[in-house]
Amino acid sequence: MQTTDVSNPAFFHKVVDCQWACPAHTPVPHYIRLIASGRNADAYMVNWHSNVFPGILGRTCDRPCEPACRRGRVEEEPVAICRLKRVAADNKGDVTHRMPRPAPRNGRRVACIGAGPASLACARDLAAAGYSVTVFEGEKKLGGFIRSQIPRFRLPESVIDEEVGYITALGVETRTGHYISSLKSLLAEGYDAIFVGSGAPRGRDLEIPGRQESAANIHLGIDWLASVSFGHTTSIGRRVIVLGGGNTAMDCCRSARRLGGESVTVVVRSGFEEMKASPWEKEDAMGEDIPILNYLVPLAFLHEGGTLTGMRFQKVRAERDAKGRRQLVPTGEPDVEMPCDDVLVAVGQENAFPWIERDTGIEFDRWGMPVVDETTMQSTIPNVFFGGDAAFGPKNIIWAVAHAHQAAISIDLLLSGGDVRDRPPPNVTLVSQKMGIHEWSYDNAIAIDLRYKVPHREKSLALADIGAEVELGFDLGLALKEAQRCLNCDIQTVFAPKLCIECDACVDICPVDCITFTADAEERVLRQGLNAPSLNMTQDLQVHGGLKTGRVMVKDEDVCLHCGMCAERCPTGAWDMQRFLLDMAQVGTMPPSITHPTMKSGAEPVAA
Numbered sequence: 001m002q003t004t005d006v007s008n009p010a011f012f013h014k015v016v017d018c019q020w021a022c023p024a025h026t027p028v029p030h031y032i033r034l035i036a037s038g039r040n041a042d043a044y045m046v047n048w049h050s051n052v053f054p055g056i057l058g059r060t061c062d063r064p065c066e067p068a069c070r071r072g073r074v075e076e077e078p079v080a081i082c083r084l085k086r087v088a089a090d091n092k093g094d095v096t097h098r099m100p101r102p103a104p105r106n107g108r109r110v111a112c113i114g115a116g117p118a119s120l121a122c123a124r125d126l127a128a129a130g131y132s133v134t135v136f137e138g139e140k141k142l143g144g145f146i147r148s149q150i151p152r153f154r155l156p157e158s159v160i161d162e163e164v165g166y167i168t169a170l171g172v173e174t175r176t177g178h179y180i181s182s183l184k185s186l187l188a189e190g191y192d193a194i195f196v197g198s199g200a201p202r203g204r205d206l207e208i209p210g211r212q213e214s215a216a217n218i219h220l221g222i223d224w225l226a227s228v229s230f231g232h233t234t235s236i237g238r239r240v241i242v243l244g245g246g247n248t249a250m251d252c253c254r255s256a257r258r259l260g261g262e263s264v265t266v267v268v269r270s271g272f273e274e275m276k277a278s279p280w281e282k283e284d285a286m287g288e289d290i291p292i293l294n295y296l297v298p299l300a301f302l303h304e305g306g307t308l309t310g311m312r313f314q315k316v317r318a319e320r321d322a323k324g325r326r327q328l329v330p331t332g333e334p335d336v337e338m339p340c341d342d343v344l345v346a347v348g349q350e351n352a353f354p355w356i357e358r359d360t361g362i363e364f365d366r367w368g369m370p371v372v373d374e375t376t377m378q379s380t381i382p383n384v385f386f387g388g389d390a391a392f393g394p395k396n397i398i399w400a401v402a403h404a405h406q407a408a409i410s411i412d413l414l415l416s417g418g419d420v421r422d423r424p425p426p427n428v429t430l431v432s433q434k435m436g437i438h439e440w441s442y443d444n445a446i447a448i449d450l451r452y453k454v455p456h457r458e459k460s461l462a463l464a465d466i467g468a469e470v471e472l473g474f475d476l477g478l479a480l481k482e483a484q485r486c487l488n489c490d491i492q493t494v495f496a497p498k499l500c501i502e503c504d505a506c507v508d509i510c511p512v513d514c515i516t517f518t519a520d521a522e523e524r525v526l527r528q529g530l531n532a533p534s535l536n537m538t539q540d541l542q543v544h545g546g547l548k549t550g551r552v553m554v555k556d557e558d559v560c561l562h563c564g565m566c567a568e569r570c571p572t573g574a575w576d577m578q579r580f581l582l583d584m585a586q587v588g589t590m591p592p593s594i595t596h597p598t599m600k601s602g603a604e605p606v607a608a
Contacts, residue, residue, distance in 0.1 A: 035483050106130035113186070116143065195407055297313060504517065513530075515531070
């Protein structure tokens with residue numbers, strides 16, 4: 001095999017599984033160590049630079065980082081990365097003085113349509129770079145679905161106000177209560193670029209018998225949640241059925257419990273494991289005495305004299321056909337009838353672009369979605385860009401932020417005369433953590449510590465107040481314990497073959513048999529011949545030749561715990577533990593206290 005090029009940023013980036021999995025590539029182990037050191041303000045600013053909304057995401061993120069967490073490979077549960085992000089947000093103190101100041105304007109004007117996470121993140125990046133940014137929002141307040149569809153018992157409004165405020169303080173102009181009804185008209189206003197972050201604003205309906213007759217008591221989930229959020233809806237019937245298995249359905253059923261629903265039931269077509277809702281969302285719903293019934297297909301809304309009385313469902317089971325495709329087939333059992341007073345339909349969301357005239361030059365695909373480049377976020381009109389749900393359909397907040405960063409880079413390149421496909425590389429540093437012969441500047445003691453549970457408000461109190469936040473968050477003591485579960489995957493094992501005497505001391509001491517000295521071979525053979533066969537083909541091996549015997553050193557990055565025992569045991573210093581810090585390129589100049597805090601002897605950065 002070829003010797004591994006560890007200077008390629010992608011190699012060690014991929015080893016930091018949590019950061020690799022995060023769409024915004026937030027440096028997770030870096031900020032967790034800051035939290036463990038009690039430096040919550042520093043941890044918040046590191047997050048704010050990458051993902052823009054640490055307090056919001058610390059409560060609502062879909063957590064793609066956690067399934068990737070290396071701790072989950074040695075124990076049942078990963079590090080509570082998302083909840084630690086909230087710890088930094090809740091305990092940061094006043095960070096206003098650390099935020100960037102409004103930059104001198106460069107004469108270029110950019111319009112952002114919608115005030116959800118995608119538009120706000122794009123506006124932040126561009127405003128910091130000197131662009132005059134105007135955000136158009138049809139509602140009276142900024143935030144998009146963060147404000148309108150996430151219940152206050154999950155996300156307090158004060159958190160939204162604070163983090164939106166950091167963005168508007170950069171000099172972003174906001175026009176609330178201003179719905180864009182024509183892209184042509186906006187283009188005619190002479191903006192140099194337009195970013196569309198209008199989300200997926202339309203809920204899918206369910207057109208089955210009885211829908212029209214019972215319309216008064218059948219509500220589209222996202223519209224109903226918005227009505228609750230803005231105080232227009234304050235009650236619901238005693239018996240409620242929620243249709244759908246996503247996070248919106250979970251928010252609907254839990255909100256219904258708080259607004260008078262004594263008997264609230266979630267009904268899904270698929271199996272429990274196939275539900276799109278996050279596992280913790282399902283757990284929280286069931287913890288509030290909400291049953292989830294599956295393999296039931298809606299057949300009809302039942303009604304008497306125009307009043308909804310219940311629903312009829314067909315019982316199905318999952319089978320696979322001869323080609324292995326999964327399908328739902330009737331079981332042949334009698335249909336199921338459930339009485340109810342109200343139904344909340346949360347079976348999906350759709351994009352809606354009635355305001356984009358079809359002769360503007362924007363191309364749409366056969367599903368009615370704009371044709372958008374997945375790298376640059378550029379549409380078929382060169383100066384119009386899309387991001388978030390408006391670009392590729394419903395996803396989540398962190399994907400919206402990631403899209404926004406890339407769109408902002410593209411807009412900056414386009415308006416400065418560059419090539420939008422010429423993506424700037426990330427900033428990468430590798431710093432040795434050696435502080436003595438056997439001392440490191442980070443805690444590398446690994447223990448079997450089970451994940452700590454986040455405290456919740458007592459159920460009767462939580463259900464009595466729709467505005468009372470249910471999760472109370474880690475206190476600083478629990479935060480420290482949970483942070484210590486992090487395996488420091490960004491502290492990389494860096495090998496210098498010229499110093500190696502092939503004594504095998506590192507091989508002997510490695511607790512997971514991830515190091516092998518062996519004859520070179522092609523990759524498939526090499527993986528099978530390691531001390532512990534390498535099974536995960538998606539994780540690259542670290543391979544180094546140049547040894548005196550002609551053998552190669554092969555390290556399986558997939559199972560390494562980054563404990564540093566190889567480097568401690570090595571008599572020649574051929575192994576070193578070096579902290580890898582990858583900072584994704586963004587538009588705009590951020591203060592050093594955000595992106596590159598002052599370093600001290602290779603230790604964690606301190607506040608500038």
